[in-house]
Amino acid sequence: MPSQPEPSPPESRQPDPQRRSERSRRAILDATLDLCAEHGYGPVTVEAIAARAGVSKKTIYRWWPSKGAVVLEALHEAADPVSGFPDTGDLRADLLTQMEALLRGLLGSPRFGRALIGLIADTHHNVELAHGLQTVLFQPRIDDGRARLAKAREAGQISPDADLDLAMELLYGPVYYRLLLHQGDLHGGTELESLVDHALRALAP
Structure with a gap:
């Protein structure tokens, strides 16, 4: 019976280009x-x-046309774990949970906050980057928030004629106002609770 060829030792195998590319991509995003x-x-x-x-x-x-495009992808990946909307049935609690995670995990971190501020400023000179910022980073998360508010509206937790787009602006406008105009961070706890409560009073049935 012919002997089977022995497997090549690890050091002689060809490197996996997909693993190498992903390792390089991750290194680029982290470095950025x-x-x-x-x-x-x-x-x-x-x-x-x-x-x-x-x-x-x-x-x-x-892989990317510009520095801004690299930053956009890095922020998009960073935002995924912190931007999802919980749905416990308690709208106020869910908003506080999501917004606290956003403030702590993305906007409140120098690693992400400074990148986001600069990226937003850069979009004023780059139409393509502005479109990417809206469609890649913001719109999916706006859609998630809007869907959670729509469910609350169906459950009678907010007014049946509530404008959901305006509701999102009432909730998140102050967060980005402070971030972009250097008005100090919006902290969690009682300050965030006050913001959410004011918005929910405006949306009350």
Whole structure:
């Protein structure tokens, strides 16, 4: 009986290009957020990201058209664990849970907050980036919040003629106002409870 060929030792196998690409992509996104936290969005360059991530500038431009596009993807991934809307049946509690997670995990972190402020400023000079910010980062999360409010409206927890888009602005407008105009962080606890309570009074049946 012919002997079976022995498997190649690990060091002689060809590297998996998918694993290598994902490792590089992750390194680029992490380097981008780290640099934004250290220096702010403006001074960060693609060259600096490449150097920090240990990749070539060509690699970054092969996957993203600009620094802003890299930051957008990094923030989108960072936002996923903290932006989902719980649904316990208690609208007030669910809003507080979601907004506290948002403030603590995304907006309240220098690693993410400084990147987001800079990215929003950059969209005023880049129409394509502005479209990406809206469709990739904001709109899916607005849709989730709107769906939760719609369910509350169906349950009679808010007015049947409540404008859900305006309700989202009432809740989240103050958060981004403070962030963008450097008015100080909106803290959790009683301050956040006051915001949610004021909005819910305006939406009451």
